[in-house]
Amino acid sequence: MAESRLAQGLAFVALVVVCATLIAGTAALTRGRIEENRLRQFQRTLTELAGSARAAADVRWSADDVALLCDGRSLLRGRAAGYGGTIEWIAAADLTGPAPHLVRLRVTAHQETPGIADFLDRPDSGWLGALGGSSAAALATVDTVSGATITSRALLRSLSAALQRPALADPACPA
Amino acid sequence: MSARPDPSTTSVAPASLVGAGIGRRNPVWGQLLGLCPLLAVSSSVVNAVALALASAAVLVGANVSISALRRGIPEFARLPAFVLVVATFTTCAMLIMEAYAFELYLRIALFVQIIVTNCMILGRAEAFASRQPVWPSLQDAVGTACGFAIALVGLGMVREALGHGTLFAGMTLLFGPGAAAWEIDLGSRGLLIASLPPGAFIIAGLLLAAGNALLQRRAPPQNDPP
Numbered sequence: 001m002a003e004s005r006l007a008q009g010l011a012f013v014a015l016v017v018v019c020a021t022l023i024a025g026t027a028a029l030t031r032g033r034i035e036e037n038r039l040r041q042f043q044r045t046l047t048e049l050a051g052s053a054r055a056a057a058d059v060r061w062s063a064d065d066v067a068l069l070c071d072g073r074s075l076l077r078g079r080a081a082g083y084g085g086t087i088e089w090i091a092a093a094d095l096t097g098p099a100p101h102l103v104r105l106r107v108t109a110h111q112e113t114p115g116i117a118d119f120l121d122r123p124d125s126g127w128l129g130a131l132g133g134s135s136a137a138a139l140a141t142v143d144t145v146s147g148a149t150i151t152s153r154a155l156l157r158s159l160s161a162a163l164q165r166p167a168l169a170d171p172a173c174p175a
Numbered sequence: 176m177s178a179r180p181d182p183s184t185t186s187v188a189p190a191s192l193v194g195a196g197i198g199r200r201n202p203v204w205g206q207l208l209g210l211c212p213l214l215a216v217s218s219s220v221v222n223a224v225a226l227a228l229a230s231a232a233v234l235v236g237a238n239v240s241i242s243a244l245r246r247g248i249p250e251f252a253r254l255p256a257f258v259l260v261v262a263t264f265t266t267c268a269m270l271i272m273e274a275y276a277f278e279l280y281l282r283i284a285l286f287v288q289i290i291v292t293n294c295m296i297l298g299r300a301e302a303f304a305s306r307q308p309v310w311p312s313l314q315d316a317v318g319t320a321c322g323f324a325i326a327l328v329g330l331g332m333v334r335e336a337l338g339h340g341t342l343f344a345g346m347t348l349l350f351g352p353g354a355a356a357w358e359i360d361l362g363s364r365g366l367l368i369a370s371l372p373p374g375a376f377i378i379a380g381l382l383l384a385a386g387n388a389l390l391q392r393r394a395p396p397q398n399d400p401p
Contacts, residue, residue, distance in 0.1 A: 009251030015244070015256055019263040026267040030274035037277035114285050115218050116371070121282060147371050 032120065044105045047091040049075055066167040072096040074168060075120035080158035083150040085121070093163060094149060100136040100168045102159065112151050120155075127152065136163040184401060196318020202295040203326035204386050209295035212286045213327055214375040216339065221345045223331030224324075225279050229268045229287050231320035234265040234296050235313065242304040242312035257300045258291065265290045279348040295323060333378050336361055338370030 035060040045058065050069060051055040059067045059075060067075040073094055088109040093100045105128055107120040119127050127145050134142065139160040144152040202208045216226045237260050241248070248256045269287050271332075273280045280287070290296065299319055304312040336342055340363035346354035368374040 008251065010253050011247045012256060015248070015259060019259050022263050023270075026270045030270045033207050033274035034270070034277075041277065081178050114283050115215050115222075118218070118282060121278075148368070153228065 036107055049104055064165050064167055068171055076162045078162045080154040080159050082154045084111050095171050100163045101133055101135040102131055105131055117148050117151050136160045187281045192314040193318035197322040201322035202319055203264045207291045215332045216283055216286045217327055217330040217334055218370045219335040220343050221348055222283050222329040225349055226286055227324035227327045230290055230323055232268050233264040233290050234320045235316040237296055237300055238304040238312045238316035243308045245305050261296050262291045334369050337366050340365040
């Protein structure tokens with residue numbers, strides 16, 4: 001009896017080892033591609049917002065997460081405390097008007113509920129798209145997305161605070 | 176629930192294992208299993224297809240390996256062993272999806288992860304694969320996976336059509352740029368509730384009722400006036 005218990009226990013351990021090997025093997029085979037996907041996604045976002053691949057390569061973030069583009073625009077990045085975790089975003093802002101206003105916005109990472117917060121991944125249409133052209137004051141009057149109140153409110157607050165960063169008020173282009 | 180006829184009495188001839196998984200013993204419409212991912216992910220066809228593929232891969236992998244290992248799996252640690260096998264295949268499916276369908280992965284990753292806890296898969300492992308040889312277990316897994324896929328994609332089509340006014344939008348995420356032409360614009364603005372969770376419950380309930388009504392009308396001949 002004791003021996004058969006031991007044999008069964010060993011069989012279980014063997015199963016654990018096989019399963020772990022299978023996962024490790026798959027992870028090793030897919031790691032490169034996954035890293036590449038993440039990096040490419042980020043670069044694509046940065047290029048889109050900066051306007052060109054060259055501008056994206058020149059982006060240098062300041063301490064308060066502002067990167068001036070020297071063409072009257074600036075990149076901003078920030079984090080919002082969403083419903084499921086941190087929402088990371090990057091935006092391009094236009095500094096030529098009386099107050100800085102958003103031009104484009106991309107959410108680069110989030111853990112919000114799939115299905116409900118899918119709008120975060122669709123930047124050009126709908127709610128995120130409608131934020132374009134908004135100043136910090138205008139953002140205060142934007143309605144939240146129904147069903148995703150916490151998510152959208154967190155993002156609105158974070159964006160509004162970012163548009164009031166001191167570096168944007170006095171945009172001195174680094175030589 | 177009690178008003179529904181026992182599934183075992185509604186079918187006369189023992190259909191093939193694959194057919195049973197699609198029809199009588201369908202995990203969703205027959206047994207109401209796997210509803211969490213079903214209701215959460217079925218907001219569009221592309222999400223539904225992706226989850227159906229991932230679930231199918233896990234189901235087939237788990238059923239076949241549990242069946243092959245059924246004599247080696249210790250009785251006292253049966254369920255942990257099944258969960259371990261299912262979790263292994265789920266993790267692999269997730270990694271593969273992240274590598275080859277990255278944008279789709281970003282949208283439904285959470286629900287691919289919780290395939291581990293899908294009662295449908297653990298149920299087939301416990302009820303079928305742990306007692307049957309490999310070949311029948313494979314057939315059983317394929318049947319169950321097809322049944323789940325049909326339910327998922329069916330619900331996805333109805334919800335996408337009602338909620339977004341489109342059909343097959345975003346299939347490029349799964350099938351490459353050639354799939355862009357598959358999108359059908361139904362010209363309506365969409366009914367928000369259909370794409371939100373309450374709409375999922377309502378539409379799934381209506382589809383379930385319609386399916387049961389069809390089954391009941393067909394199965395007992397005495398209730399079927401000519």
